[in-house]
Amino acid sequence: MTTTMRAYVLTRYGGPAAAELREVPVPTPGPNELRIRVHAAGLNPVDYKTRAGQLRVIRSYPLPIVLGNELAGIVEACGPGVTRFAPGDRVFARVDKDLMGAFAEYACVAESLVAKMPQQLDFAAAAAVPLAGLTALQGLRDELHASPGRRLFIPGGAGGVGTFALQLAKQFGAEVATTASPRGEALVRRLGADVVVDYTKQAFETVLADYDGAFDLVGGDTLTRSFAVVKRGGLVLSIAGVPEPQTALKDLGGRYGLAALFWVASAGLRVRGAFRKVRYRYLFMHPSGADLADLARRIDEGTLEVVIDRVVPFAQIGEAFAHLESGRAKGKVVVRMVD
Ligand SMILES: NC(=O)c1ccc[n+]([C@@H]2O[C@H](COP(=O)([O-])OP(=O)(O)OC[C@H]3O[C@@H](n4cnc5c(N)ncnc54)[C@H](OP(=O)(O)O)[C@@H]3O)[C@@H](O)[C@H]2O)c1
CATH class of the missing domain: 3.90.180.10 (Medium-chain alcohol dehydrogenases, catalytic domain)
Structure with a gap:
């Protein structure tokens, strides 16, 4: 050796x-x-x-x-x-x-x-x-509760996380809208997106409305504008924006000092959410052999590419x-x- x-x-x-x-x-x-x-x-x-x-x-x-x-x-x-x-x-x-x-x-x-x-x-x-697949699985299953009848907006569908998220959301029975440039449009359609907005030509919030939840994979301005697409009582879940207090308490092992910092950092997004009666959550995925075995089964069954x-x-x-x-x-x- x-x-x-x-x-x-x-x-x-x-x-x-x-x-x-x-x-x-x-x-x-x-x-x-x-x-x-x-x-x-x-x-x-x-x-x-x-x-x-x-x-x-x-x-x-x-x-x-x-x-x-x-x-x-x-x-x-x-x-x-x-x-x-x-x-x-x-x-x-x-x-x-x-x-x-x-x-x-x-x-x-x-x-x-x-x-x-x-x-x-x-x-x-x-x-x-592993990393992108687990992020998509945990976000859709545990936070957005993707299931038949639910309408989800997943901006950034052509990237590492997006390609898993689109397929899993469809497998869970949800209706899915995404954003892609012309470079990614054929890919996201093949992976099952029901609605595709070309983000280089159109502001998605002008054509999408009343979604049950958004799974933001892009952050920045895309995250801010996602609140306008989600209906009252819905959830904006981000993995690319600003962490909020729950991120520190749930995903990072109960770190109260960090929760206070994230409370300040995410104030603008939470206020935006409160104004629209939409909850904001930032998720850190967690490593899990059990969830990985779930993804392996889907791949072997031929349902996850x-x-x-x-x-x-x-x-x-x-x-x-x-x-x-x-x-x-x-x-x-x-x-x-x-x-
Ligand atoms: N919190 C967590 O646990 C966690 C876990 C995994 C990933 N993340 C984060 O999630 C983000 C996405 O990760 P990833 O691995 O999917 O990244 P990635 O593979 O680098 O994403 C690239 C894709 O994003 C698309 N894109 C770029 N700007 C866009 C926009 N404004 N609207 C729509 N699509 C856009 C690009 O499409 P075009 O070329 O067509 O523009 C490209 O296909 C990263 O910030 C990453 O750090 C967080």
């Missing part, structure tokens, strides 16, 4: 040059952890936001640290207490937020966060699922990030550690 491995390491907070490929020690699995030979890892906006230090108020990491939040690979070793997996299993995971470490040849992950890979998928496609923008060799991770940061990816961007 080799003792060092190639990893994409954050050395300081900053721009693209703040992270680099270098040799680091192979990690040792602790109790209830698996060491996974990583075959592929998915990129997410949270990676470049972390690199830039934008999330430091929520979570600060000891530097240097290996970046990367989701992976697919083969179990290579099991720490003490592991019961559900064995060496040789093909698995995927959204790794622990406090540890990261997916952009490496090996990563250690708690078995509770891991699930068996969908049998239909190769490693690159499996690595594209994984949309890949591109797969590039690990050595080109810098270019892959530049593409994701352009904000134009259609589906997911993935790096491959093993050919």
Whole structure:
């Protein structure tokens, strides 16, 4: 067994040059952890936001640290207490937020966060699922209660989270409107969107009204304008805007100081919501092996498609990030550690 491995390491907070490929020690699995030979890892906006230090108020990491939040690979070793997996299993995971470490040849992950890979998928496609897939599932199932008869507005349907969210919302029986530019229109229609507004030509709030909920995947002005589309008693759920007190209490483990900060930061949005009798909530997804197994089942049944923008060799991770940061990816961007 080799003792060092190639990893994409954050050395300081900053721009693209703040992270680099270098040799680091192979990690040792602790109790209830698996060491996974990583075959592929998915990129997410949270990676470049972390690199830039934008999330430091929520979570600060000891530097240097290996970046990367989701992976697919083969179990290579099991720490003490592991019961559900064995060496040789093909698995995927959204790794622990406090540890990261997916952009490496090996990563250690708690078995509770891991699930068996969908049998239909190769490693690159499996690595594209965990973070975006879990976000879409948890937002639609637990917060927006997507179900037959409910009408949901999901702006930003062509991106990593959007491609999962559109399909899951339709599977749950909801009627779905989304926004896309001409670059993404065919994709979002194929994934089941009932109504597509070209956001480059039309303000969506002038053509959409009386939705039961909005799932904002874009933030900024899109989030602010989403309140106008939702009817009284409805919910605007964002994953890309401003956190509110519940985010700190429910998603971040009851952090009261942070709740006070988020209360101030989200005041404008909550007032806007109160004025319209629409609730505002910001969700942080949580890693979950059980929810991941649910997504794997849907993929194996053929009801959930994984949309890949591109797969590039690990050595080109810098270019892959530049593409994701352009904000134009259609589906997911993935790096491959093993050919
Ligand atoms: N809170 C959480 O737990 C959580 C979890 C996952 C993601 N997120 C956040 O959610 C956001 C989306 O993540 P992602 O992975 O889906 O990002 P992404 O893959 O980078 O999204 C890119 C897509 O967004 C579309 N887009 C850009 N501006 C748009 C606009 N104004 N209206 C409609 N579509 C627009 C682009 O389409 P065009 O090229 O056609 O414009 C592109 O297809 C990010 O901010 C991310 O950090 C949060």
